[in-house]
Amino acid sequence: MNLRRGNTLIGLMVAMAIVILATLFFVTGGKILGGKVEERPDGKGETMIGKSIYKAKDTQCRSNLGQVRQGIGIATDPVENTFPQSIEETRLGATFYKCPVGGEAYVYDPTTGQVNCPHAGHEKY
Numbered sequence: 001m002n003l004r005r006g007n008t009l010i011g012l013m014v015a016m017a018i019v020i021l022a023t024l025f026f027v028t029g030g031k032i033l034g035g036k037v038e039e040r041p042d043g044k045g046e047t048m049i050g051k052s053i054y055k056a057k058d059t060q061c062r063s064n065l066g067q068v069r070q071g072i073g074i075a076t077d078p079v080e081n082t083f084p085q086s087i088e089e090t091r092l093g094a095t096f097y098k099c100p101v102g103g104e105a106y107v108y109d110p111t112t113g114q115v116n117c118p119h120a121g122h123e124k125y
């Protein structure tokens, strides 16, 4: 009977140790086991959870740019082939004209109709 109780206690302690290690692994992003954490170009997000949040915002930035580009396509004069003078002419709303990660305003060139995000790592979006 005593031996059994001892086994249960050791089992419980091992289980707790595994849970604590797993938690540390996720919170530090794998650093405690010598894992290399992929650094973002903007240096945002220190934990694995933080990085996931910023990854979602990266996707939102890409989606914003896609919608703005479509809006520019619609606002482009098909006869004169002139692009809208400002990004606001797409009439999407203020939240679509800036990066959801850094809050920088998108850079729009009315002579080429190109729009880009100036945030570090978003240059090719």
Ligand SMILES: [Zn+2]
Pocket: 061, 099, 100, 101, 102, 117, 118, 119, 122
């Ligand atoms: Zn961006």
